Amino acid sequence: MDEQHEADYLKGLNNPQKAAVLQTSGPVMIVAGAGSGKTRVLTYRIAHMIASGIDPFNILALTFTNKAAKEMRKRIENVVGSEAKNIWMGTFHSVFAKILRFEAGKLGYPSNFTIYDTDDSKSLLKTIIKELKLDDKAYKPNVVLNRISAAKNSLITHKMYQNADELTSYDSVSGKPEIAKIYNLYAKRCFMAGAMDFDDLLLKTFELFTTHIDVLNKYQHKFQYVMVDEYQDTNHCQYMIVKKLAAVNENICVVGDDAQSIYSFRGATIRNILNFEKDYPDLKVFKLEQNYRSTQTIVNAAGSIIAKNKDQLEKKVWTSNQLGEKIKVLRAVTDNEEGRFIAQSIFEEKMKHQSAHTDFAILYRTNAQSRSLEEALRKLNLPYRIYGGQSFYQRKEVKDLLAYLRLTVNHKDEESLKRVINYPARGIGKTTLDKIQLHASEQGVSWWDIVCNAEVFPNLGAAKSRLADFATKIKSFATMLATNDAYELSMHIAKSTNLLKSLYDDKTVEGISRYENVVELLNGIKEFVEDDSSELEKNLGVYLQDIALITDSDKDDGSDDKISLMTIHAAKGLEFPFVYISGMEENLFPSQMSTGSRKDLEEERRLFYVGMTRAERKLTLSYANSRFRFGQLLPCEPSRFIGEIVNDFIELDKKAFVKRSDGDKPEFNRFNKRKSESTEKSNLQNKYGRTNQKQTTRSLPPPIVNFVPDDTTEIKVSDVVEHQRFGKGKVVLLDGDFGNKKATIEFDEYGKKQLVLKFAKLRFVKN
DNA sequence: TACTAAGCTCTTTTT
DNA sequence: GAGCTTAGTA
Secondary structure (H helix, E strand, O other): OOHHHHHHHHHOOOHHHHHHHHOOOOOEEEEEOOOOOHHHHHHHHHHHHHHOOOOHHHEEEEEOOHHHHHHHHHHHHHHHHHHHHHOEEEEHHHHHHHHHHHHHHHHOOOOOOEEEOHHHHHHHHHHHHHHOOOOOOOOOHHHHHHHHHHHHHOOOOHHHHHHOHHHHHHHHHOOOOOHHHHHHHHHHHHHHOOEEEHHHHHHHHHHHHHHOHHHHHHHHHHOOEEEEOOHHHOEHHHHHHHHHHHOOOOOEEEEEOHHHOOOHHHOEOOHHHHOHHHHOOOOEEEEEOEOOOOOHHHHHHHHHHHOOOOOOOOOOOEOOOOOOOOEEEEEEEEHHHHHHHHHHHHHHHHHHHOOOHHHEEEEEOOHHHHHHHHHHHHHOOOOEEEOOOOOHHHOHHHHHHHHHHHHHHOOOOHHHHHHHOOOOOOOOOHHHHHHHHHHHHHHOOOHHHHHHOHHHOOOOOOHHHHHHHHHHHHHHHHHOOOOOOHHHHHHHHHHHOOHHHHHHHOOOHHHHHHHHHHHHHHHHHHHHHHOOOOOOOOOHHHHHHHHHOOOHHHOOOOOOOOEEEEEHHHHOOOOEEEEEEOOOEOEEOOEOOOOOOHHHHHHHHHHHHHHHOOEEEEEEEEEEEEEEEOOEEEEOOEOHHHHHOOHHHEEEOHHHHOOOOHHHOOOOHHHHOOOHHHHHHHHHHHHHOOOOOOOOOOOOOOOOOEOOOOOOOOOOOOOEEEEOOOEEEEEEEEEOOOOOOEEEEEEOOOEEEEEEOOOOEEEEOOO
16 A cells, blocks of 8 residues: 555544554454544545455445444545445445345245335234224334334344243233234234334344344455444344454454444444443454544533433543634424524524534424424524434335335235225225125235135126236336336326326415425436446336435435524534524423433433534534424423533523513414314315425413513512412522522422422412 | 224334 | 214215
């Protein structure tokens, strides 16, 4: 390798970074704090490996998101050129799916197996629960799926589950004793349909490597160097597969930060990173602790938050960046007002610093929070883009066409079959479908078998010929698979099923947008066919495999100058000069689902930490006194996390405490409108799926007098006050200084509570 | 069989 | 508010 060149790319690195890049063999763990140049180190490390003669074909790099994989590939290409194409780089799911395509036959699956997304899985579970005549209140598809998913991530197959007393007795106690049975049936039905769900992609890979040693050997030999990004987010199953792959060469490098472990709901266990040393005694550990991203204020405030967690690796993140502005805290009366404050603030900052829209990000805990923010941004004509949330591929019209495509490739795909068997309507109604369902479960055959042999089954009556026509149609598509590329075939299917025309004929606003979405899907397929950067075949099967694991946030349109809206989870790995974290309310962030145990709360805190450390220059936190959820206006407490930040780092925004004018009153008349409007909308959505259009008005919350730092109101011991949530109470103690004054209040109902007055929502009660 | 109106339920994060 | 189901009707 060119010595001069090596000096070039190592020049910009600090000492631990350089050491981590140069240590290319043996087991390595890089503990990388937020903003410490992790991606840079990984990139240069791979570049360095290739430059020192390691064949890119022998390198496997696993990431969690397609975005991260793409970004890394791009950056490596910049350093080493086109050789980077040959690295096996991708998400766990996509890399394992690729392996499974090759080896599916060994597990009894067809190589063109379908990948079920979450919707497919839930829908299948729903039919199973119905077939077993179980109470659908106790057995919610979501809950059952989580349970099955957790089992799969812990390498517990449906056969093992039945005998796992601990699991089944837990199910019994929680009123769901039949989960083992459902899991069993679910696994069988997936197998029968030639389908794998997301978790199967991991579980089946593990099974493959366990039952077929020759296959394992092949991949162990192929992947001489294994690298895992975001190692703190791996679950047990992923950990075991990686361990197996690296067992021979032991050239394994994991990169992670225990303080950023935020995926335990997906089975990620922080143990994997804490215990890595035990697996590899020769381990070399490199710690990247200098933060290059954020101001001192943000780094220190974030550090003081994360220090409250007990489970962590020893590490001190620091920065030599400038001190920077204080963290701003905005308080609003409702979520709508919160949206207005944020939009207004972005508008002002943008003017002040002549910043681009891409410099701003609004982060939140749940996707549902985006609604009020969107509305406010639209009113100020600020362009924005939402990442995540409902994906393009989940729209009804897109899923419908995809279902035809999937069914063409894999006739056994039951979820797709059900979706399109009577769409567009061809006279195969509910009665017929019920009969098919009955036959299928009685005879243990698939829906496709019945559709193909309709004449054999009794009671199908007039529907027989219609079913036969449908089967003939799908079969005729399948014969075109070998001779036509993905685009030609998709176009043919869209036209000959009348799907395209029926959407085209609908000239309503929603209809036009639906038509455009299907056209966009078809254009996407065309692009896939015309893209000659990859050597993959251009047939439909390969295309479907390609998009099954792609999510909306992976679509790149970074060229647009827009404000980014996303959950904190989705913001991982990104950075923005100005970051707003909205909805800093107790039970929302930290989520009420997770405040049950210390461990859960610690994960929420890590999540908050991740959100804070996305900000380079300025961080703004906001919360509302009340928020609409499920059509109900609910009172909110400010998040305990705001109180946890050391006071020196934060500044309350005065603007938020200005008295509201009467012009702020929302309209109530919306509720007097004809009821049929909402019904009409609901039916339309039922028929065509969700549309983008969201228009809402909210009602005014009850007025609350707040104590703010510049409030002249004095509060004294023995005053009687009323709290928005805790009710009536008497002030028994006052302490703390100005701006951080605390009151201990003895509430009639809840006993003694200490409240920070600047956050409390109280009013005096006349005695 | 297809469509409409009304009623019920819904609480997180993602591949 | 929004999605989804069900009963009732054409």
